[in-house]
Amino acid sequence: xxxxxxxxxxxxxxxxxxxxxxxxxxxxxxxxxxxxxxxxxxxxxxxxxxxxxxxxxxxxxxxxxxxxxxxxxxxxxxxxxxxxxxxxxxxxxxxxxxxxxxxxxxxxxxxxxxxxxxxxxxxxxxxxxxxxxxxxxxxxxxxxxxxxxxxxxxxxxxxxxxxxxxxxxxxxxxxxxxxxxxxxxxxxxxxxxxxxxxxxxxxxxxxxxxxxxxxxxxxxxxxxxxxxxxxxxxxxxxxxxxxxxxxxxxxxxxxxxxxxxxxxxxxxxxxxxxxxxxxxxxxxxxxxxxxxxxxxxxxxxxxxxxxxxxxxxxxxxxxxxxxxxxxxxxxxxxxxxxxxxxxxxxxxxxxxxxxxxxxxxxxxxxxxxxxxxxxxxxxxxxxxxxxxxxxxxxxxxxxxxxxxxxxxxxxxxxxxxxxxxxxxxxxxxxxxxxxxxxxxxxxxxxxxxxxxxxxxxxxxxxxxxxxxxxxxxxxxxxxxxxxxxxxxxxxxxxxxxxxxxxxxxxxxxxxxxxxxxxxx
Amino acid sequence: xxxxxxxxxxxxxxxxxxxxxxxxxxxxxxxxxxxxxxxxxxxxxxxxxxxxxxxxxxxxxxxxxxxxxxxxxxxxxxxxxxxxxxxxxxxxxxxxxxxxxxxxxxxxxxxxxxxxxxxxxxxxxxxxxxxxxxxxxxxxxxxxxxxxxxxxxxxxxxxxxxxxxxxxxxxxxxxxxxxxxxxxxxxxxxxxxxxxxxxx
Ligand code: SF4
Ligand code: SF4
Ligand code: SF4
Ligand code: SF4
Numbered sequence: 001x002x003x004x005x006x007x008x009x010x011x012x013x014x015x016x017x018x019x020x021x022x023x024x025x026x027x028x029x030x031x032x033x034x035x036x037x038x039x040x041x042x043x044x045x046x047x048x049x050x051x052x053x054x055x056x057x058x059x060x061x062x063x064x065x066x067x068x069x070x071x072x073x074x075x076x077x078x079x080x081x082x083x084x085x086x087x088x089x090x091x092x093x094x095x096x097x098x099x100x101x102x103x104x105x106x107x108x109x110x111x112x113x114x115x116x117x118x119x120x121x122x123x124x125x126x127x128x129x130x131x132x133x134x135x136x137x138x139x140x141x142x143x144x145x146x147x148x149x150x151x152x153x154x155x156x157x158x159x160x161x162x163x164x165x166x167x168x169x170x171x172x173x174x175x176x177x178x179x180x181x182x183x184x185x186x187x188x189x190x191x192x193x194x195x196x197x198x199x200x201x202x203x204x205x206x207x208x209x210x211x212x213x214x215x216x217x218x219x220x221x222x223x224x225x226x227x228x229x230x231x232x233x234x235x236x237x238x239x240x241x242x243x244x245x246x247x248x249x250x251x252x253x254x255x256x257x258x259x260x261x262x263x264x265x266x267x268x269x270x271x272x273x274x275x276x277x278x279x280x281x282x283x284x285x286x287x288x289x290x291x292x293x294x295x296x297x298x299x300x301x302x303x304x305x306x307x308x309x310x311x312x313x314x315x316x317x318x319x320x321x322x323x324x325x326x327x328x329x330x331x332x333x334x335x336x337x338x339x340x341x342x343x344x345x346x347x348x349x350x351x352x353x354x355x356x357x358x359x360x361x362x363x364x365x366x367x368x369x370x371x372x373x374x375x376x377x378x379x380x381x382x383x384x385x386x387x388x389x390x391x392x393x394x395x396x397x398x399x400x401x402x403x404x405x406x407x408x409x410x411x412x413x414x415x416x417x418x419x420x421x422x423x424x425x426x427x428x429x430x431x432x433x434x435x436x437x438x439x440x441x442x443x444x445x446x447x448x449x450x451x452x453x454x455x456x457x458x459x460x461x462x463x464x465x466x467x468x469x470x471x472x473x474x475x476x477x478x479x480x481x482x483x484x485x486x487x488x489x490x491x492x493x494x495x496x497x498x499x500x501x502x503x504x505x506x507x508x509x510x511x512x513x514x515x516x517x518x519x520x
Numbered sequence: 521x522x523x524x525x526x527x528x529x530x531x532x533x534x535x536x537x538x539x540x541x542x543x544x545x546x547x548x549x550x551x552x553x554x555x556x557x558x559x560x561x562x563x564x565x566x567x568x569x570x571x572x573x574x575x576x577x578x579x580x581x582x583x584x585x586x587x588x589x590x591x592x593x594x595x596x597x598x599x600x601x602x603x604x605x606x607x608x609x610x611x612x613x614x615x616x617x618x619x620x621x622x623x624x625x626x627x628x629x630x631x632x633x634x635x636x637x638x639x640x641x642x643x644x645x646x647x648x649x650x651x652x653x654x655x656x657x658x659x660x661x662x663x664x665x666x667x668x669x670x671x672x673x674x675x676x677x678x679x680x681x682x683x684x685x686x687x688x689x690x691x692x693x694x695x696x697x698x699x700x701x702x703x704x705x706x707x708x709x710x711x712x713x714x715x716x717x718x719x720x
Binding site: 096097098100373399400430433434436437438439440441443444448452453454455456458459461462463 | 566569570571572573581582652653654655670672698699700701702703
C-alpha cells in the first residue's frame with residue numbers, strides 16, 4: 001500500500017449525516033435465494049421502445065434464452081433467468097410508485113434446475129476489438145445497476161475523451177449494503193471489469209470511491225490491487241460518510257475537483273462514473289459468458305427476521321423475496337424498492353428488476369407520514385444541505401404555484417431528488433414530490449409542444465402544397481384558354497384568307513372589281 | 521468659415537447633428553434589413569394554440585384564429601383542444617382576464633386519434649383531402665390508414681367518409697404517461713408561517 005498516495009479530495013457543497021442502519025446486513029455475506037415459483041419480467045424498460053417478444057405462452061425456454069429483443073439502439077434485451085415454461089404474457093404490477101400494471105413475461109421455473117448462473121454465451125475471443133466487446137455487453141443486456149438502469153454499452157461509448165474512470169462504491173443510502181457485500185465478496189470481478197471498461201473508454205486512471213463507513217471493503221480492494229495490480233493505475237479513494245456522496249456529479253467534483261456543467265454529463269469533463277455492480281456484470285458477460293440474470297438485493301427492515309444480502313434472480317416477486325427473508329407482513333407495512341431516501345413504495349407483487357438494490361419493509365409510518373406538513377418557515381436548512389447548491393425553498397414555491405419557467409431558471413433539473421432537503425425540513429414538507437411533479441409537468445408540456453410544432457409544420461407544408469396545386473391548376477386553365485383563343489383566331493383568319501382566295505378565283509372569272517382588303 | 525467652425529456652439533451643433541443623422545440612417549437601414557417576418561404577436565399566439573387544426577374555433581385552422589385574436593376580432597376562449605390551460609396561457613400573453621371556455625365551440629375532451637376500419641374502406645381518398653396534417657396514407661381504390669403519431673385528432677376526416685368507416689378512439693395512455701403529481705395541499709397553507717402570524 002506504500003505505492004498509493006492519498007488522493008486529494010475537493011470540498012463538495014451540502015450533504016447531511018444520516019443514521020445508516022447498515023450493521024444488520026453488512027457482515028452477513030451473500031446468500032443465494034432459493035428458486036422462486038414464478039418470475040415476472042416486465043417488457044417495459046425505463047428506456048427505449050417496446051421490445052419484440054420472441055416466445056409464446058406454453059413454450060419451454062432454457063436459461064439465457066432471448067425472450068424479448070430490443071427494437072432500437074437503447075432497448076435492453078430480456079433473457080430467461082432459468083430454464084422455465086412461459087406461463088403467459090400479461091399485465092402485472094410493476095415496481096412503480098403508482099403500482100401501475102405493465103406487460104410482463106411470466107415464467108414458471110422448471111424444478112430440479114440449479115439457480116446457478118451458467119455460461120450461456122460462447123467465450124469471448126481473447127483479443128477482441130472494442131466493437132466486439134461493446135456488442136457483447138449490449139447483447140448480454142448489461143445495464144447500470146446503481147442508478148437509472150441505462151444500457152451500459154451506450155454509456156461506454158461517450159462522445160468525449162475520458163481520462164478518469166470512477167467506480168461508484170459509495171452506497172450512501174442507509175440500510176442498503178448490496179454493493180458493500182459485492183465489494184467484499186467479489187473484489188476481483190469488480191477490478192477485472194473496471195480494467196476492461198477503462199480499456200474501452202481509453203481511461204488512464206481508475207478511482208474506486210468508497211465511503212468511509214466501509215473500511216473492510218476498502219481494505220479488501222486494496223489488497224487485491226496490491227497482489228495483482230491492473231494495467232491501468234488504480235487506487236481506492238475513501239470519502240467522508242455524508243449523504244448523498246454517491247450522486248454522480250457530486251462524486252466527480254469530490255474526486256477530481258471538476259464541476260460537471262448544469263444539464264451536462266460527467267463525460268464532458270473527461271470522467272466516466274460506473275457502479276461497482278455494473279463492473280462485475282460486465283466482467284461476467286465478457287470474460288465468463290454469463291448474462292446478468294441475477295443481482296444482489298439487500299432485504300431488511302424492522303419486521304424482517306433474516307435481513308441479508310440475497311443473490312436474487314431478476315424477476316423474482318418481492319413477496320417471495322420477503323418470505324425468504326422471514327418478513328412478517330402486516331396490513332400497514334410499506335414496501336420500498338431502493339433505499340429509504342430515494343426509493344419508491346412499490347406493490348408487493350412487483351418483481352425485482354435490474355436496478356433494485358434493496359427491498360425495505362417498514363412497519364411504522366415514516367416520519368413524513370406521521371407528521372402533517374406545515375408551512376415553510378424559510379429557515380434555509382434545505383439550501384444548506386442541497387448537494388446541487390440549489391434553493392430548495394424557492395423551487396418549492398415555484399413548483400407549488402406552477403411557475404415552471406422560474407423553476408427552470410432556478411435549475412430545477414439539476415436537482416438529483418436526493419431528499420436531503422426534505423430530510424432536514426423542520427416543517428416536514430414533501431419537497432421532492434413537488435420537484436418530481438414539476439419536472440414531470442414541464443416534460444409533458446415540452447412533449448406537447450414538440451407534437452404541436454410538428455403538426456403546425458405539417459399543416460403549413462400541406463397548405464403550401466395546396467396553394468401550389470391551385471396555382472398550377474389556374475396556370476393550366478389559363479394556358480388552355482389562351483390556346484383556344486389563338487386557335488379560334490387562327491381559324492377566323494383562315495376563313496378570311498379562304499374567302500379571299502375564293503373571291504380572287506371568282507374575280508378571275510368575272511374580273512369586275514378587286515376584293516376588299518382583309519379587315520384584320 | 522474657419523471662425524464659425526472654431527465657435528464651440530457651432531461645432532457642437534454640427535457634431536451632434538452629424539451623429540444624429542448617421543445613427544438615424546443606420547436605424548432606418550436596420551429597420552428595413554431586420555424587419556421581423558409576419559406579425560410577432562400572431563406567431564406568439566399561434567405558438568400557444570394546440571395546432572390541432574380542427575376548426576372548432578370557427579376559423580379554418582389555428583393561424584387564422586391567432587390572427588383574429590391578434591386583431592382583437594375574436595375572444596380567447598374558442599379553442600376546445602387547448603382547453604383551460606391554453607386560455608390561461610393566452611390570457612397571460614395578452615394580459616387579459618382568463619375566460620371560461622365558450623361551450624358554443626365545444627368542450628374540452630381527452631385526446632383522441634382517428635381509426636379507419638380498414639376492411640370497410642373503399643379507397644375514395646376523401647379523408648386524405650380532409651386531413652389538415654397529412655396523417656392519412658392511401659391511394660385511390662386502395663385501403664387507407666391513419667398514421668397515428670401524426671394524427672392530431674381533429675375529427676375532420678370522419679364526416680367526409682361515404683361509408684362511415686372512420687371513428688375517433690381515445691389515445692392510449694401508456695404507463696410512461698403517468699407522472700408525479702403535486703402533493704394534495706394538506707392544509708392549504710399559502711403564506712409562510714411568520715407571515716400568517718403577522719396577519720393574525
Ligand atoms: S427547510 Fe423546509 S421550512 Fe426550512 S426553508 Fe426549506 S422548505 Fe422552508
Ligand atoms: S432533493 Fe434536490 S433540492 Fe433537495 S437537496 Fe437534493 S438536490 Fe437539493
Ligand atoms: S379550435 Fe383550437 S385547435 Fe382547433 S383550429 Fe381552432 S385554434 Fe386550432
Ligand atoms: S387523421 Fe383525421 S382526425 Fe387525424 S388529423 Fe387527419 S383529419 Fe384529423
